[in-house]
Amino acid sequence: xxxxxxxxxxxxxxxxxxxxxxxxxxxxxxxxxxxxxxxxxxxxxxxxxxxxxxxxxxxxxxxxxxxxxxxxxxxxxxxxxxxxxxxxxxxxxxxxxxxxxxxxxxxxxxxxxxxxxxxxxxxxxxxxxxxxxxxxxxxxxxxxxxxxxxxxxxxxxxxxxxxxxxxxxxxxxxxxxxxxxxxxxxxxxxxxxxxxxxxxxxxxxxxxxxxxxxxxxxxxxxxxxxxxxxxxxxxxxxxxxxxxxxxxxxxxxxxxxxxxxxxxxxxxxxxxxxxxxxxxxxxxxxxxxxxxxxxxxxxxxxxxxxxxxxxxxxxxxxxxxxxxxxxxxxxxxxxxxxxxxxxxxxxxxxxxxxxxxxxxxxxxxxxxxxxxxxxxxxxxxxxxxxxxxxxxxxxxxxxxxxxxxxxxxxxxxxxxxxxxxxxxxxxxxxxxxxxxxxxxxxxxxxxxxxxxxxxxxxxxxxxxxxxxxxxxx
Amino acid sequence: xxxxxxxxxxxxxxxxxxxxxxxxxxxxxxxxxxxxxxxxxxxxxxxxxxxxxxxxxxxxxxxxxxxxxxxxxxxxxxxxxxxxxxxxxxxxxxxxxxxxxxxxxxxxxxxxxxxxxxxxxxxxxxxxxxxxxxxxxxxxxxxxxxxxxxxxxxxxxxxxxxxxxxxxxxxxxxxxxxxxxxxxxxxxxxxxxxxxxxxxxxxxxxxxxxxxxxxxxxxxxxxxxxxxxxxxxxxxxxxxxxxxxxxxxxxxxxxxxxxxxxxxxxxxxxxxxxxxxxxxxxxxxxxxxxxxxxxxxxxxxxxxxxxxxxxx
Numbered sequence: 001x002x003x004x005x006x007x008x009x010x011x012x013x014x015x016x017x018x019x020x021x022x023x024x025x026x027x028x029x030x031x032x033x034x035x036x037x038x039x040x041x042x043x044x045x046x047x048x049x050x051x052x053x054x055x056x057x058x059x060x061x062x063x064x065x066x067x068x069x070x071x072x073x074x075x076x077x078x079x080x081x082x083x084x085x086x087x088x089x090x091x092x093x094x095x096x097x098x099x100x101x102x103x104x105x106x107x108x109x110x111x112x113x114x115x116x117x118x119x120x121x122x123x124x125x126x127x128x129x130x131x132x133x134x135x136x137x138x139x140x141x142x143x144x145x146x147x148x149x150x151x152x153x154x155x156x157x158x159x160x161x162x163x164x165x166x167x168x169x170x171x172x173x174x175x176x177x178x179x180x181x182x183x184x185x186x187x188x189x190x191x192x193x194x195x196x197x198x199x200x201x202x203x204x205x206x207x208x209x210x211x212x213x214x215x216x217x218x219x220x221x222x223x224x225x226x227x228x229x230x231x232x233x234x235x236x237x238x239x240x241x242x243x244x245x246x247x248x249x250x251x252x253x254x255x256x257x258x259x260x261x262x263x264x265x266x267x268x269x270x271x272x273x274x275x276x277x278x279x280x281x282x283x284x285x286x287x288x289x290x291x292x293x294x295x296x297x298x299x300x301x302x303x304x305x306x307x308x309x310x311x312x313x314x315x316x317x318x319x320x321x322x323x324x325x326x327x328x329x330x331x332x333x334x335x336x337x338x339x340x341x342x343x344x345x346x347x348x349x350x351x352x353x354x355x356x357x358x359x360x361x362x363x364x365x366x367x368x369x370x371x372x373x374x375x376x377x378x379x380x381x382x383x384x385x386x387x388x389x390x391x392x393x394x395x396x397x398x399x400x401x402x403x404x405x406x407x408x409x410x411x412x413x414x415x416x417x418x419x420x421x422x423x424x425x426x427x428x429x430x431x432x433x434x435x436x437x438x439x440x441x442x443x444x445x446x447x448x449x450x451x452x453x454x455x456x457x458x459x460x461x462x463x464x465x466x467x468x469x470x471x472x473x
Numbered sequence: 474x475x476x477x478x479x480x481x482x483x484x485x486x487x488x489x490x491x492x493x494x495x496x497x498x499x500x501x502x503x504x505x506x507x508x509x510x511x512x513x514x515x516x517x518x519x520x521x522x523x524x525x526x527x528x529x530x531x532x533x534x535x536x537x538x539x540x541x542x543x544x545x546x547x548x549x550x551x552x553x554x555x556x557x558x559x560x561x562x563x564x565x566x567x568x569x570x571x572x573x574x575x576x577x578x579x580x581x582x583x584x585x586x587x588x589x590x591x592x593x594x595x596x597x598x599x600x601x602x603x604x605x606x607x608x609x610x611x612x613x614x615x616x617x618x619x620x621x622x623x624x625x626x627x628x629x630x631x632x633x634x635x636x637x638x639x640x641x642x643x644x645x646x647x648x649x650x651x652x653x654x655x656x657x658x659x660x661x662x663x664x665x666x667x668x669x670x671x672x673x674x675x676x677x678x679x680x681x682x683x684x685x686x687x688x689x690x691x692x693x694x695x696x697x698x699x700x701x702x703x704x705x706x707x708x709x710x711x712x713x714x715x716x717x718x719x720x721x722x723x724x725x726x727x728x729x730x731x732x733x734x735x736x737x738x739x740x741x742x743x744x745x746x747x748x749x750x751x752x753x754x755x756x757x758x759x760x761x762x763x764x765x766x767x768x769x770x771x772x773x774x775x776x777x778x779x780x781x782x783x784x785x
Contacts, residue, residue: 154480185623258546415763
């Protein structure tokens with residue numbers, strides 16, 4: 001392996017380690033807010049109150065863990081698929097440091113209450129500027145490296161990475177346009193109904209272009225890599241890719257069903273949301289037929305089950321989501337705990353399984369070694385699987401109950417339950433949800449330990465290798 | 474030909490840009506150019522400096538993470554919260570604060586629903602008003618003064634009208650005052666009206682004198698009414714009227730019928746106009762129509778009547 005690669009792999013590793021650190025922070029905050037739901041005494045002071053911590057939780061996990069891992073793994077995939085190092089390795093290294101500074105500042109400013117109050121775009125405008133700079137750095141390196149690639153054909157994963165680069169740029173810049181009113185205060189450029197429409201066009205698609213496109217890039221790369229099975233259908237992946245990239249941008253209004261947003265936008269959003277089942281399941285079917293060529297890989301490759309369960313939750317998620325968009329379902333479950341149940345099947349199921357398995361593959365491969373412990377990885381798998389299912393299922397049950405209690409009326413035409421009567425019914429489910437969170441976090445800590453030990457082992461091997469063959473380079 | 478695109482990264486990227494923009498233009502950019510995305514009710518008033526300061530605090534504390542501000546046009550929502558939200562109510566909302574989760578109740582129609590004193594006490598300690606509430610106690614709002622200079626800057630950024638006096642007065646107000654002022658602004662662009670089934674003003678209490686009902690009424694009173702009107706029904710000087718003798722309303726209308734009592738408890742301040750009492754700006758009586766059953770309300774009326782009888 002050339003020195004240039006080794007240098008770039010250090011950057012990949014830097015992103016992976018950063019993502020892991022932010023994962024621990026974000027998960028602990030997640031556990032805290034899940035406890036605050038039933039024990040308000042855990043709102044210790046202004047900084048740690050639920051309203052601020054919930055934002056910290058989503059931002060640190062979405063942008064710290066999610067985007068951090070995406071940066072690292074995207075660079076790894078790009079280098080492998082273009083058969084060359086990054087075009088601007090030093091720029092990537094600067095990006096790594098800027099990324100960590102940005103997430104640290106996000107953590108502090110959000111805890112201090114500096115927020116734009118736009119879901120998943122809470123960071124105030126100076127941080128938005130930093131994020132745009134980060135994204136340009138990322139775009140230049142990914143697309144630049146692809147342009148000067150040494151492999152003519154662009155593999156599926158590169159399509160998804162390019163769409164990530166483009167999609168996030170468009171979405172993030174438009175939704176964060178604001179009127180600055182101080183160093184850490186701004187007001188959305190858009191007002192009222194229009195503000196809502198822009199935000200959910202962004203909010204839904206940031207899920208699409210951060211938690212779907214790059215994760216699919218990983219799935220299409222690492223599933224064949226870790227099983228040795230080629231992707232079942234190239235043609236299917238082409239159809240699925242273009243229809244997903246096309247369809248996603250039309251769907252955000254399903255977050256605004258029954259709000260004052262003009263009906264035609266809501267309806268068109270719902271229609272395209274239903275359409276989106278097809279491309280999503282295109283990838284699900286492709287994944288299943290791929291592993292279907294040899295199911296024994298589920299036993300023999302410890303990573304296969306992460307990817308197969310991951311794509312399974314992606315499949316469930318992309319049927320549940322469109323179902324929720326239907327007006328008749330939306331009126332029951334919207335605004336209830338069903339929604340966090342839905343979100344966490346995507347993040348704790350699909351995203352976490354795929355990303356952690358990709359990281360296992362990458363850290364071992366970078367050092368030309370094996371994972372520190374497959375046993376620990378298996379324990380990690382089962383714990384996060386159980387933790388996530390406990391979390392999601394309890395939230396679905398209580399969400400339906402909540403929605404039904406809000407809607408129930410008596411024969412006289414009055415409401416059957418007060419709001420508080422509905423709220424207290426959540427408490428047992430909120431306890432169970434926190435328990436699910438604990439199980440999940442234990443699994444994730446095993447993952448963190450396993451990755452760190454693999455890197456330690458890799459570095460020792462590397463040091464040993466150099467000592468043994470100093471003239472090899 | 475079609476397969477060539479996967480060998481041409483620049484063309485591929487441009488094609489992705491076009492594909493991404495298609496839906497974005499139809500769903501996000503085009504609607505912006507339509508007037509129905511920029512409606513404004515004539516009754517909608519811009520924020521005063523104190524109300525904007527309160528809204529800034531609502532943003533700072535992340536209230537939007539647990540409270541929505543949009544009443545859906547569903548029967549149960551209109552019953553619970555009031556008239557469904559209109560597009561023209563949000564012209565000054567940058568950003569919109571409709572939220573996506575109702576851990577707590579919707580606040581779109583909160584303005585005027587409860588007295589200021591209720592909010593002041595509730596922010597300090599929600600459990601005092603709702604024992605099983607999971608809302609954090611916002612104890613840090615009361616000791617902090619509103620940042621007048623920042624609020625002025627924010628008013629300027631939004632281009633909202635204000636007077637020098639209003640800004641000067643801000644310095645004396647606490648963050649809690651500002652938050653409550655914002656609460657009382659919410660949803661006031663749409664005139665409130667009583668919704669749902671209400672009895673005739675002259676109706677007679679079907680549970681009058683019923684001992685079981687009086688006992689039930691005492692329990693409901695302790696749960697819902699005593700926070701303001703106090704355990705002894707004597708109220709709190711200057712904030713909540715007593716219900717036994719000093720109620721100004723009773724002085725004006727010594728023979729208030731059971732039905733009028735019912736309507737007052739059901740509709741709160743909104744009912745005052747119907748039964749001939751002037752409503753107070755900035756809140757007054759809480760409406761319990763969405764929280765109590767008919768029998769509960771009649772029981773409370775029976776309980777209050779029996780307590781008054783004991784006084785004589």
